[in-house]
Amino acid sequence: MSVTNLTNVVGNKRKEEVVAMLQTALARVEEGGATDVLIMLKADDMYTRYSTKMESVTEVIAQLEILKYDILRRMHE
16 A cells, blocks of 8 residues: 555545655655664554564664653643
């Protein structure tokens, strides 16, 4: 499924937000700036994880902790 075809899957406003985010990520990959990828996708009330091979699990866990903090902070804004 291409990024543009994803617009047929999710709701209108959220769909636009998801597609814009994925297009930004894809542009960064095409620039050669990506070394690892971790995507958590929620569709049909189920979470699916997509990732490249993880060389440093400790680093990934640290990044997830930072992400968790950021999400909780934004919930209370």
